[in-house]
Amino acid sequence: MKEGPDIAQIAALIGDPARANMLTSLMGGRALTATELAAAGGITLQTASAHLAKLEAGGLLSQRKQGRHRYFTLADDGVGKLLESMMGFAASRGHLRHQPGPKEPALRKARICYDHLAGDYGVRMLDSLVSQGAIAAIDEALSLTNKGEAQLKSIGIDVGGLRSSRRPLCRSCLDWSERRAHLAGSLGKALLFNFLEAGWARRTANSRSIQFTPEGERRFMALFPIER
Amino acid sequence: MKEGPDIAQIAALIGDPARANMLTSLMGGRALTATELAAAGGITLQTASAHLAKLEAGGLLSQRKQGRHRYFTLADDGVGKLLESMMGFAASRGHLRHQPGPKEPALRKARICYDHLAGDYGVRMLDSLVSQGAIAAIDEALSLTNKGEAQLKSIGIDVGGLRSSRRPLCRSCLDWSERRAHLAGSLGKALLFNFLEAGWARRTANSRSIQFTPEGERRFMALFPIER
DNA sequence: TTCATACTTCGACCGTAGCCGAAGCATCGT
DNA sequence: ACGATGCTTCGGCTACGGTCGAAGTATGAA
Numbered sequence: 001m002k003e004g005p006d007i008a009q010i011a012a013l014i015g016d017p018a019r020a021n022m023l024t025s026l027m028g029g030r031a032l033t034a035t036e037l038a039a040a041g042g043i044t045l046q047t048a049s050a051h052l053a054k055l056e057a058g059g060l061l062s063q064r065k066q067g068r069h070r071y072f073t074l075a076d077d078g079v080g081k082l083l084e085s086m087m088g089f090a091a092s093r094g095h096l097r098h099q100p101g102p103k104e105p106a107l108r109k110a111r112i113c114y115d116h117l118a119g120d121y122g123v124r125m126l127d128s129l130v131s132q133g134a135i136a137a138i139d140e141a142l143s144l145t146n147k148g149e150a151q152l153k154s155i156g157i158d159v160g161g162l163r164s165s166r167r168p169l170c171r172s173c174l175d176w177s178e179r180r181a182h183l184a185g186s187l188g189k190a191l192l193f194n195f196l197e198a199g200w201a202r203r204t205a206n207s208r209s210i211q212f213t214p215e216g217e218r219r220f221m222a223l224f225p226i227e228r
Numbered sequence: 229m230k231e232g233p234d235i236a237q238i239a240a241l242i243g244d245p246a247r248a249n250m251l252t253s254l255m256g257g258r259a260l261t262a263t264e265l266a267a268a269g270g271i272t273l274q275t276a277s278a279h280l281a282k283l284e285a286g287g288l289l290s291q292r293k294q295g296r297h298r299y300f301t302l303a304d305d306g307v308g309k310l311l312e313s314m315m316g317f318a319a320s321r322g323h324l325r326h327q328p329g330p331k332e333p334a335l336r337k338a339r340i341c342y343d344h345l346a347g348d349y350g351v352r353m354l355d356s357l358v359s360q361g362a363i364a365a366i367d368e369a370l371s372l373t374n375k376g377e378a379q380l381k382s383i384g385i386d387v388g389g390l391r392s393s394r395r396p397l398c399r400s401c402l403d404w405s406e407r408r409a410h411l412a413g414s415l416g417k418a419l420l421f422n423f424l425e426a427g428w429a430r431r432t433a434n435s436r437s438i439q440f441t442p443e444g445e446r447r448f449m450a451l452f453p454i455e456r
Numbered sequence: 457t458t459c460a461t462a463c464t465t466c467g468a469c470c471g472t473a474g475c476c477g478a479a480g481c482a483t484c485g486t
Numbered sequence: 487a488c489g490a491t492g493c494t495t496c497g498g499c500t501a502c503g504g505t506c507g508a509a510g511t512a513t514g515a516a
Binding site for chain 2: 503504505506507508512513514
Binding site: 005006007008009010011012013014015016017019020021023024058059078079081082083085086087088089090091092093094 | 233234235236237238239240241242243244245247248249251252286287306307309310311313314315316317318319320321322
């Protein structure tokens with residue numbers, strides 16, 4: 001047994017699916033709360049708490065307390081680099097998450113990304129909102145325009161209420177399947193919930209995929225046209 | 229849950245201590261048999277067999293059958309790169325193997341590296357053999373000279389017998405504690421066994437460290453002087 | 457052929473780690 | 487002061503993966 005750095009320890013830390021998901025969701029560089037990370041990992045808050053404690057003890061995460069929230073970030077960019085190199089490696093071996101079953105095309109088309117719409121449809125929605133002038137995009141930062149606010153109110157979204165929450169209204173979120181941004185933030189969440197409540201689409205059990213009804217699909221396409 | 233490469237899968241693969249030890253022992257680039265890897269991992273052959281199958285299925289290892297041996301190597305240098313970056317990362321967090329107990333200095337001084345002498349003593353031995361002209365070193369390749377062969381026969385080493393084995397006579401092996409090469413190969417093994425049989429030193433239980441007797445130490449130093 | 461070596465497969469055991477419900481702190485809003 | 491929200495701790499359950507003994511297969515040696 002040679003002496004040396006203990007790669008098994010950190011590898012084991014990353015090797016748990018829930019922890020890996022939490023870590024990758026932090027790769028955007030954005031600080032996330034324990035609750036958000038629990039959702040990202042697909043586990044309950046208690047379990048996430050234990051995982052986060054381990055990750056922090058292992059030097060992968062750092063946290064800062066802010067009010068009653070606990071924001072976690074990757075400890076430094078060395079962690080990001082490592083994760084990135086591991087992702088590259090994994091991709092090179094064809095190790096993709098969730099064995100490519102029949103559901104995969106559906107996932108690429110439309111899926112829930114924590115609490116908002118991702119996939120082909122998510123990307124289209126943001127593209128359309130931007131090209132309609134409803135959302136202004138400056139690099140990665142998104143903001144709702146007056147025109148956009150009026151438009152969204154007209155379809156029954158309580159923009160004022162969303163603004164008063166601590167969560168940012170608009171966020172861009174890069175999704176892996178499209179390599180392009182889609183709309184997150186409380187507005188992204190509200191829009192998805194709007195679709196679900198209106199019966200345009202529904203979640204499928206045990207999956208992140210979103211199934212649009214034919215009618216819902218028609219309406220969605222009409223509401224978010226793409227100029228060509 | 230974002231889609232993407234499954235880093236958890238490969239991390240879990242590396243995250244088992246036995247597997248990590250086997251992988252790191254393969255980082256020298258040299259092919260090792262299943263039995264050797266089992267020793268490196270500190271586990272029985274059956275267990276190692278299962279681990280090796282998993283590592284191969286995961287694309288980390290490749291094997292080639294040769295007679296009744298099965299030689300394993302890292303699948304490609306991408307694996308080596310990944311392991312190296314993980315080791316660098318682990319070291320940067322201070323994750324060292326085997327919590328630095330009282331045995332650590334002894335390990336640095338003299339220890340067994342699978343079947344030959346490593347540590348301070350191992351490095352000294354090779355340095356001395358080279359400076360005496362007993363072993364010729366061309367880069368990493370080592371070969372026994374005629375002078376060296378005679379010298380070793382005189383202390384009771386059956387060089388002819390060693391030559392007939394399939395295993396290379398001389399190998400250099402880089403050890404972590406010294407960052408310098410020591411002598412491995414069947415000759416390295418034979419020398420260590422010679423020391424043990426002569427009572428110059430003995431293995432300690434449950435450790436890789438080698439304890440020299442005062443007499444053994446004196447003889448060792450005389451046999452392998454260092455010019456200054 | 458027969459024996460020895462190298463390795464795999466099978467089967468069973470067991471410990472650890474992940475998981476969640478419930479309860480406990482802590483902080484904020486009112 | 488009170489309840490709501492965010493998070494941690496505790497306790498107990500469970501399952502998965504690592505482990506080895508024993509037996510089976512393959513290859514080489516005598």
